[in-house]
Amino acid sequence: AQTVTQSQPEMSVQEAETVTLSCTYDTSESDYYLFWYKQPPSRQMILVIRQEAYKQQNATENRFSVNFQKAAKSFSLKISDSQLGDAAMYFCLTQGGSEKLVFGKGTKLTVNP
């Protein structure tokens, strides 16, 4: 079974500052994917960033980057130069061994102007 734990129900950041969202996971799979998705208020869920577990290099997408620590089963998301449009619910997910995504409970990010 796979589990995902997001220990920060809520986080806040000042506009233009950097914030890190934490995620730990557990899986018995040797080959799996990790994702961060965001869900803005009343809008649909969209992919932020993905990481293949076999890749040692941390994924980066513009202002978004991850710190993937495979041995520690940790997958944190760093948002640099935060913008008001980054305010959303952020979900950490894992996928491996089957098609289903396993979600964490989410972290609500508030961006203060």
Added chain:
Amino acid sequence: DTGVSQDPRHKITKRGQNVTFRCDPISEHNRLYWYRQTLGQGPEFLTYFQNEAQLEKSRLLSDRFSAERPKGSFSTLEIQRTEQGDSAMYLCASSPSHDEQFFGPGTRLTVL
């Protein structure tokens, strides 16, 4: 194609009634997924189709729930004899491969 669409966006029903939701995936995607999201929680997997074949079902999908994808394109999720505990957002997603899933806007169900 503008993405995954779901219909209706909101549904209010009385306990005991049947409801059906529709999902239209992105046209070239052969994989389709249903999830349920309750308030304050992350989505939970319900079921998965590859083309018209339903390949995986969660234990959350009780006998009152049934999903179909008859021609490998759109999918329907039916809930019979709805209960108040069925109130949730029902999300549909599609994917071209074992990778990123593209989500629809969801159908919010309220059972009175």
